Amino acid sequence: xxxxxRKTRAEGRRSPRAWMLLGGLLLGLIGPPGVGAEAWRxxxxxxxxxxxxxxxxxxxxxxxxxxxAFARLESGVWTxxxxxxxxxFGLRWAADRYVSERNETRLIxxxxxxxxxxLDGGALGVSYATYARSFPARGVRNVxxxxxxxxxxxxxxxxxxxxxxxxxxxxxxxxxxxxxxxxGTLRLELVGSPGIAWSTRVAVEGGVTRIERPALRxxxxxxxxxxxxxxxxxxxxxxxxxxxxxxxxxxxxxxxxRVRSNSYGYSQGRLETSLLLGGMLAGxxxxxxxxxxxxxxxxxxxxxxxxxxxxxxxxxxxRSGLTLRLLRPLAPGLxxxxxxxxxxxxxxxxxxxxxxxxxxxxxxxxxxEPDPGGP
Amino acid sequence: xxxxxxxxxxxxxxxxxxxEACRDGLxxxxxxxxxxxxxxxSLAAERQAAIxxxxxxxxxxxxxxxxxxxDSLREAALASLAHEILCAETxxxxxxxxxxxxxxxxGAERDTLLALRQRVxxxxxxxxxxxxxxxxxxxxxxxxILRLKAGYARDLVDRAGRWLERLARERQRxxxxxxxxxxxxxxxxxxxxDENAALRVEGEPPGSGGAGVPGFLGPLGxxxxxxxxxxxxxxxxxxxxxxxxxxxxxxAADSLxxxxxxxxxxx
Numbered sequence: 001x002x003x004x005x006r007k008t009r010a011e012g013r014r015s016p017r018a019w020m021l022l023g024g025l026l027l028g029l030i031g032p033p034g035v036g037a038e039a040w041r042x043x044x045x046x047x048x049x050x051x052x053x054x055x056x057x058x059x060x061x062x063x064x065x066x067x068x069a070f071a072r073l074e075s076g077v078w079t080x081x082x083x084x085x086x087x088x089f090g091l092r093w094a095a096d097r098y099v100s101e102r103n104e105t106r107l108i109x110x111x112x113x114x115x116x117x118x119l120d121g122g123a124l125g126v127s128y129a130t131y132a133r134s135f136p137a138r139g140v141r142n143v144x145x146x147x148x149x150x151x152x153x154x155x156x157x158x159x160x161x162x163x164x165x166x167x168x169x170x171x172x173x174x175x176x177x178x179x180x181x182x183x184g185t186l187r188l189e190l191v192g193s194p195g196i197a198w199s200t201r202v203a204v205e206g207g208v209t210r211i212e213r214p215a216l217r218x219x220x221x222x223x224x225x226x227x228x229x230x231x232x233x234x235x236x237x238x239x240x241x242x243x244x245x246x247x248x249x250x251x252x253x254x255x256x257x258r259v260r261s262n263s264y265g266y267s268q269g270r271l272e273t274s275l276l277l278g279g280m281l282a283g284x285x286x287x288x289x290x291x292x293x294x295x296x297x298x299x300x301x302x303x304x305x306x307x308x309x310x311x312x313x314x315x316x317x318x319r320s321g322l323t324l325r326l327l328r329p330l331a332p333g334l335x336x337x338x339x340x341x342x343x344x345x346x347x348x349x350x351x352x353x354x355x356x357x358x359x360x361x362x363x364x365x366x367x368x369e370p371d372p373g374g375p
Numbered sequence: 376x377x378x379x380x381x382x383x384x385x386x387x388x389x390x391x392x393x394x395e396a397c398r399d400g401l402x403x404x405x406x407x408x409x410x411x412x413x414x415x416x417s418l419a420a421e422r423q424a425a426i427x428x429x430x431x432x433x434x435x436x437x438x439x440x441x442x443x444x445x446d447s448l449r450e451a452a453l454a455s456l457a458h459e460i461l462c463a464e465t466x467x468x469x470x471x472x473x474x475x476x477x478x479x480x481x482g483a484e485r486d487t488l489l490a491l492r493q494r495v496x497x498x499x500x501x502x503x504x505x506x507x508x509x510x511x512x513x514x515x516x517x518x519x520i521l522r523l524k525a526g527y528a529r530d531l532v533d534r535a536g537r538w539l540e541r542l543a544r545e546r547q548r549x550x551x552x553x554x555x556x557x558x559x560x561x562x563x564x565x566x567x568x569d570e571n572a573a574l575r576v577e578g579e580p581p582g583s584g585g586a587g588v589p590g591f592l593g594p595l596g597x598x599x600x601x602x603x604x605x606x607x608x609x610x611x612x613x614x615x616x617x618x619x620x621x622x623x624x625x626x627a628a629d630s631l632x633x634x635x636x637x638x639x640x641x642x
Contacts, residue, residue: 092567110567118439120431133570169576183576197551209576247547249554276561278554284607286553288561325561329608339564 047074049362053098055355065355068101072360088114088127107134114149122154144172160192167207180212201241203255209233215263224264231263239272249278249288269297270318285328294318296346317346335364394469394495397462404455411451415444453545456538457609460616463507469495507531507620509627512634518642521635528628535621542614549607 049072055065076092090112097105114127131145151165167185189203211233214226239255257270271294278288296318321343329335342357418441425434473492480488509531510524 094568108567118435120435171576181576245551245555247550247554249551249558251558276558278558278561280550280554284611286557288554288557290561290565323561323565325557327557343569 043367044077045075045364045366047072047094047362047364049074049360051358051360051362054357066101068098070096070098072096072362085115085117088112088116102135104135107136108132116151122152124153125149125151127151142173146170146172158192160190163187163189163191181209183207183209197245199243201243203240204236204238206236207234209235215261218264227263229262231261233259233261235259237272247279249276251276268317271295271297281326283328285326287327288323288325290321290323292322293320294346319346320344330363333365333367335366337362337364393465394491397458397465400458401455401462404451404458408448408451408455411444411448415441415448418444449545453609457613460613464616466495507535507624509624512631516634516638518635518639521631521638525628525631525635528624528631532621532624532628535617535624539614539617539621542610542617546607546610546614549610553607 050069051072052067052069054067072094074092074094076090090110092110094108095105096108109132110129112127112129114125114129116123116125116127127147127149129145129147129149131147132143134142147167147169149165149167151163154162156162165185165187167183167187169183169185171181171183173180185205185207187203187205189201191199191201193199209232211231213231215229215231216224217227219225235257237255237257239253241251241253243249243251251274253272253274253276255272257272259268259270273293273295275291276288277290278286281287321341323339323341325337325339327335327337338359338361340357340359343355345354345356418437422434422437422441425437470492473488473495477485477488477492509528512521512524516524
């Protein structure tokens with residue numbers, strides 16, 4: 001048992017993770033899967049791929065960058081029901097075997113369970129998701145994520161949909177992984193359709209993230225010292241998305257995020273933009289391009305380099321990148337795909353950037369109604 | 376597939392089972408469409424009753440079932456068209472094969488061929504929406520009859536055009552479904568594989584809602600890329616067949632009108 005868990009138990013209160021698990025259990029009790037469902041559907045899929053990761057060690061400087069080839073095996077089973085009530089289950093896992101620089105295996109598991117129901121003029125949903133990522137051989141940088149979400153939708157008289165979502169996230173770092181953190185989020189969004197195949201979305205989202213490390217403060221002599229309280233970041237995001245399903249498919253998004261921290265360690269604003277394009281190319285070939293650019297808005301008076309920060313902690317600030325994907329159906333259920341991406345991610349040590357490029361080519365088989373799920 | 380089977384059998388005696396399988400498939404699909412239509416009508420009536428009774432929960436459940444039935448009906452109509460096109464090819468192959476063999480056939484073989492021809496023609500005479508059978512010009516047809524036959528050929532050209540318009544709408548719907556699902560899949564992949572994204576706790580960035588729905592409300596309205604891709608291939612094949620058929624029918628109508636003009640001049 002970890003020191004934090006012992007302390008929590010000694011104080012006679014449940015940890016956020018325990019609340020998350022209880023929430024998941026409660027979800028299973030109050031929302032029996034498939035109640036009122038008229039039909040059950042299921043799907044399964046698998047991906048076999050090969051790729052190259054240009055910066056497997058996530059080196060901070062270009063001089064440390066190396067390339068590593070990896071083989072990827074992915075699979076997933078999804079089951080859900082149709083009708084007024086929709087029970088949704090998902091399990092997706094992947095293993096990447098790196099063969100030279102890392103010489104190790106990365107495991108990813110994503111499990112999901114949710115239930116949603118159509119109401120008179122709206123819908124209501126509740127869900128739990130967990131995400132685990134580990135490098136068993138190295139025993140470091142492992143992380144477990146738990147997510148509980150309650151979402152609702154109301155159809156307005158003008159045809160717009162008003163959506164609300166309350167989300168709790170617990171991120172648990174293990175054996176050398178990132179610091180534990182817990183976050184609560186409230187999101188409101190208004191979705192409208194200005195024309196056939198067009199939709200707009202305006203959203204505002206705010207939340208608090210508590211990071212399990214001491215907040216920094218500046219002493220009288222100008223030095224940084226640790227305080228008694230934990231670091232706590234409050235943030236607000238306002239953004240809008242315009243989507244046209246075309247063809248071609250176009251989704252343009254932009255938003256502004258402002259983070260205010262009780263610590264000098266991490267505080268900044270960000271301008272976030274994204275452009276997602278998709279279209280049919282020659283024959284049955286289709287392609288997508290996702291361009292994401294985030295511009296950090298530094299506040300020099302409040303953003304020093306965090307002297308306590310661990311360079312192994314893979315927490316990032318602004319993220320930018322370009323991802324290209326080509327897909328071609330080969331036979332019913334069978335498709336070939338190629339994906340290439342380039343990323344430039346700001347590390348927590350501000351104004352330092354990780355850069356990496358990943359290239360993957362693979363064959364995917366999907367039967368039934370596979371639903372890869374989203375964030 | 377059926378047409379291929381018929382063509383491959385051309386070297387031997389025509390196999391009635393090929394046509395019977397096609398005919399049975401047509402009847403099965405017609406019965407399925409009829410059942411689905413009846414179910415949809417019944418659900419609509421039940422929904423109206425639920426609305427009148429103020430039972431919102433039951434109304435929502437019936438609406439969801441009705442939408443699912445409507446999806447199935449649209450798929451069934453397309454499947455019927457595909458089957459009818461294949462059957463039309465099979466029928467043409469079989470009739471051509473029978474007509475080629477009849478002059479040399481004697482006795483029992485001739486009786487068998489004639490019986491098969493009658494069966495194929497009898498089913499072909501039943502109303503089939505994707506029927507594009509031309510009425511050929513007769514040796515002694517007067518110009519008025521030839522013009523009537525040309526007019527019927529023009530009607531068939533219009534029918535093929537209407538099917539092409541319907542297929543174009545279906546193609547757009549399938550492409551939209553496929554592109555939306557693939558865009559959602561790309562964003563989902565970013566979260567699944569990208570370690571940085573999975574660690575993020577500050578909520579989703581703009582443009583990450585590829586399916587345009589938050590979290591687990593998504594399954595209520597999500598479509599899949601795989602099914603759309605397969606259906607697109609079917610639509611491609613049907614469009615190619617219909618375009619070729621439309622060209623053929625247009626040429627036939629032109630030819631009939633030319634023959635009518637020639638016979639008028641000969642009078």
